[in-house]
Each structure stands twice: as structure tokens, then as C-alpha cells.
Amino acid sequence: EVQLVESGGGLVQPGRSLRLSCTGSGFTFGDYAMSWFRQAPGKGLEWVGFIRSKAYGGTTEYAASVKGRFAISRDDSKSIAYLQMNSLKSEDTAVYYCARVAAVILHWYFGLWGRGTLVTVSS
Amino acid sequence: DIVMTQSPDSLAVSLGERATINCKSSQSVLNTSNNDKYIAWYQQKPGQPPKLLIYWASTRESGVPDRFSGSGSGTDFTLTISSLQAEDVAVYYCQQYYSTPLTFGAGTKVEIK
Numbered sequence: 001e002v003q004l005v006e007s008g009g010g011l012v013q014p015g016r017s018l019r020l021s022c023t024g025s026g027f028t029f030g031d032y033a034m035s036w037f038r039q040a041p042g043k044g045l046e047w048v049g050f051i052r053s054k055a056y057g058g059t060t061e062y063a064a065s066v067k068g069r070f071a072i073s074r075d076d077s078k079s080i081a082y083l084q085m086n087s088l089k090s091e092d093t094a095v096y097y098c099a100r101v102a103a104v105i106l107h108w109y110f111g112l113w114g115r116g117t118l119v120t121v122s123s
Numbered sequence: 124d125i126v127m128t129q130s131p132d133s134l135a136v137s138l139g140e141r142a143t144i145n146c147k148s149s150q151s152v153l154n155t156s157n158n159d160k161y162i163a164w165y166q167q168k169p170g171q172p173p174k175l176l177i178y179w180a181s182t183r184e185s186g187v188p189d190r191f192s193g194s195g196s197g198t199d200f201t202l203t204i205s206s207l208q209a210e211d212v213a214v215y216y217c218q219q220y221y222s223t224p225l226t227f228g229a230g231t232k233v234e235i236k
Contacts, residue, residue, distance in 0.1 A: 107220060111184060
């Protein structure tokens with residue numbers, strides 16, 4: 001079955017760090033760009049950042065709200081994408097989703113999503 | 124940044140009737156060299172992740188019922204559900220992928236009247 005599974009969420013204090021993982025299965029993980037999104041409670045969708053596949057340079061881009069604090073990486077040998085979150089703030093509280101672009105040819109619409117993992121930043 | 128403005132915020136439609144959701148981008152998301160429109164539509168049901176319905180403004184994702192259709196050009200786009208079914212109750216989002224940051228509309232909640 002083609003799927004993405006996020007893990008690593010939980011309760012964390014402001015200023016601390018957390019690393020989320022997104023494990024893919026059922027497809028050739030390394031062929032696809034991966035992205036992270038978040039959704040604060042009761043709110044809409046917000047793009048966090050993405051990482052291109054190695055074929056497209058493996059480079060990353062981020063939303064302004066997380067740039068310099070969050071970092072996305074990937075380990076294609078393990079079919080995992082990571083979201084390293086540092087200097088967390090209360091406003092980072094959200095369900096975090098990873099998603100895969102719909103096609104190997106790189107366009108940024110997303111046909112496969114994980115079920116999400118909740119990150120709560122609170123003292 | 125490209126701002127995506129959806130309307131209405133919510134709508135209630137009778138079963139079997141048409142639902143129309145609008146999405147306006149603050150600048151063109153049209154690639155004039157090939158006429159591609161960089162708009163996707165997603166459906167999100169409570170407690171679930173988003174599901175891709177439409178991309179390139181009007182291309183239906185595999186497996187999506189043909190009662191869902193997308194249209195539009197330049198800066199104005201529409202998602203239409205031609206005959207609302209009970210399982211279509213959800214929040215619908217448009218997304219532009221013309222440039223980063225990728226941005227979404229605020230969502231339109233569709234309910235049964």
C-alpha cells in the first residue's frame with residue numbers, strides 16, 4: 001500500500017526542539033519531492049517547506065514563518081523525510097502533515113498525504 | 124507572496140444540487156507559454172488529511188468522481204460539485220503552486236441544507 005506515516009509529535013516546551021519523521025512505503029521514495037504542512041487547531045492549511053528529490057538537486061525551501069528555525073532533510077535509503085524544529089513557539093502548535101508531490105515530474109501539488117502528527121508547544 | 128481568497132466561507136446546499144466555490148489569486152498563476160494554470164483543489168473531511176481533487180485548475184485526480192470539476196483562468200478559479208452527495212460534506216481548499224511560498228485559500232465549508 002502506498003502511504004506516508006508521520007511520527008515524533010508530542011508536547012514540547014517553548015524554545016525546545018523536536019524532530020518529526022515521515023516514512024513512506026509502497027513507492028520509490030527517492031523519486032519524489034516531499035513537503036511538510038501544518039494546520040493549527042480549527043484553522044486552515046499552511047505550507048512549512050519542501051525538499052526536492054536528488055534528481056532535482058535535493059534542495060529545500062521554507063515558509064518565512066519557520067525559516068532559520070526548521071530544517072527538512074531526507075534519507076532515501078530509509079524512505080524517511082525529517083522535519084527538525086528548533087526554537088519552538090506556541091504558534092507552532094499544529095497538526096503537521098507530510099505530503100508527496102503527485103508526480104515525479106516536479107510540480108508542487110500533492111497527491112499523497114500522511115495522517116498527521118500533533119505538535120503542542122506549551123509550558 | 125500570492126494571496127488566495129476563497130468565497131464563500133461556507134455554504135449549505137441541498138442533496139443533488141450544485142455547489143460552487145470560488146478562489147481568486149492576487150496575481151496571475153497562468154504560465155502563458157503553455158496555458159497551464161497552477162491551481163489545485165483539495166477536500167478535507169474532519170479528522171482526515173487533505174485529499175487532492177483537481178490540479179492544473181481542471182484536471183481531475185484519478186478516482187475522483189466526475190461530479191467534481193474545476194475551471195478558471197488567470198486569477199479567478201472555481202470548483203463545482205455538480206450534484207452534492209452526503210459524502211461531500213467537507214472543507215475545500217484551493218492552492219497555488221505557481222511560486223513559493225505555496226499558499227492556500229482559507230477554506231470553504233460545505234454542508235447539507
